[in-house]
Amino acid sequence: MFSEYSGSELVSIFAMQGFAGLILFAVLVLMALGLAIIFGQMGVINMAHGEFMILGAYITYFTSMLFASQFPDLFAGYFFVAMALAFVATFALGTLVEWSMIRFLYRRPLDTLLATWGLSLILQQFYRSVFGAREVGVTIPEWMMGSYAITDTIEIPINGIFVMILTLVIATWLYFLMYRSNWGKQVRAVVQNRPMAAAVGINTEKVDRLTFGLGCGIAGVAGSAFTMIGSTGPTSGQLYIVDTFLVVVFGGAGSLLGTIVSAFGISQAQSTMEFFLSGSMAKVLTLLTVVGVLMLRPQGLLALKIRK
């Protein structure tokens, strides 16, 4: 397969392929973090995760329209405003959903599955009725689109670099929030032993609400960032949900580090195989590997040890 290429061509292709794997890694982490927080810390499987992402994408769309018509001079920077707004909106919707629905279902995990799935259908139809059934095209500022040429033959997509940096920032921020802040300590206390945490004066209801909101908020930011690489329509959230669950379950519930490790493994396996095999075959082999590993380690790669 490679005999007809020169050495330097191969080097640059492999360099670009390496970056493709890293970009996929960043995308998967960004997709999965919000779900991992909610699933890991609260045991709630949020089937509407994709729809929260798409809310973020729609917010980005409307922000871009607003900037294009009101502040065309600032258009190059609208994306940062859009991500902030996406976080605020999805965080707000997340806390609302927790308050109105999820909090009644904590003792019935299967029902939360059904309820959030219902929520995802409701949100999809809501988007369709309000924003229209057709996909919308989000205009990305020109500087974020092209590619950055490292050498003559190695070109790296700028939006990929952007997603990588964004993922790094959010993951670092989350680390400090969960493991270095007072609030994070409360969250972890609630996960480990809810009655005891309540007994020492932690407002567990508030912790739950904010955790759910935070997970949704991060989903919103991810959705906003993905307008650069994917589509924005009422059902686009469904495109991400399978990969997201795959990453979280494979990584082990309750472990943010596990999510990151699993995203790394899946992305590298997938992008390497995509290069040597066909796209569909790569997906099949990736899924088979995940199934195989989960049969041997049902708790996922890195599971949190807690007393049941």
Added chain:
Amino acid sequence: MKHPPPPLDRRRRRLTGWLAALPLSLALGQGVVAAPPPTAEVNSTGLAVTDDSVTVGILHSVTGTMAISETGSVQAEKLAIDQINAMGGVLGRKIDYIQEDGASDWPTFAEKAKKLLVNDKVAAVFGCWTSASRKAVLPVFEQYNGMLYYPTFYEGLEQSPNVIYTGQEATQQIIAGIDWVVREKGAKTFYLLGSDYIWPRTSNKIARKHIEKLGLKVVGEEYYPLGHTQFNSVINKIKLRKPDVIYAIVVGGSNVAFYKQLKAAGIDMTKENPLVLTISVTEDEILGIGGENIVGAYAAMKYFQSLDNANNAAFVKAFKAKWGDDIVIGDVTQAAYLGPWLWKAAVEKAGSFDVDKVREASPGIELTTAPEGYVRVHENHHLWSKTRIGRAKRDGQYELVFETEELMEPDPFPEGYQ
């Protein structure tokens, strides 16, 4: 703003209005007496036809993932029905429609088709979009002898007595496109890419056979699962193989991801190195992709909104007047618009709403008013139509760069291509 006329003036105008209407109503009165044939004569199989109306069905997804694509078809069919009614209907009968939602779910399509045929006894159904939904309703239409007008370009390999295919089948779209790119652009190597289901796979098979017949080379062929959103690896592979043409049949949400990532990877389609030729991106899809992300790509299909002819100008104007100025019209939307008109012509030729008579009358039906230009129904229930190449512009429209001189003959079972 106009001021209302003074009362005297208004009264006079009303009087003259009545006077003017007098001969008209006389003429209409005669027309009504003379034109519509008795119901028993035009409907011998118990369809939903009365003395002044006929009921048809519209069966598309308005919810679920396919709603994105099927919305345009519903709008086109309703527009055609409105226009036919404004002209006096079919055999003097006004068309009423019953709309059912297939909900992007194939068993639901079959169930709703049965409801339309068995309970509502509709005279014809305009509907379906994906091949999967058509395959699901096919046994229903054949069992209860209904008539389906199917608008989407599709893979061929089908010919049912109960379906009229108003979109192009694969060879019409593919062969002219590849011939053009070889002749005009000197293409020698091709990279075939598609979403992983029957239409892209069958189409690429035809494309590959044709490319190899011309003595040229396919340097890669790849399929990605529906909904796949990461194309960086395949783009690297394409860069490695350096084809002259990327032949892309990616659909749905994947489409948006593919073109955005192609652009981000530094492939400028306006430079045509490689050139991108697609058969799956209409103006509808460009809405989601964004014109700036696909500018320079070529598409091979039979209709573009920008076609410059009087039929199309009137169609686009009427469509926008009914559904809003921002709307775009893609290939399938236009094909869906043909459905009610072809049915009307067949009914009038047959002098009957009976499905068997309409079927018999259908081959040879011509439409000179089609927005795409002249079309004719073939013996095999597909349409003779021209194939056109358009180049995507930044504003989301295609610019026509080529059209075949002759109508392309539909060939759903192409010999030597299977």
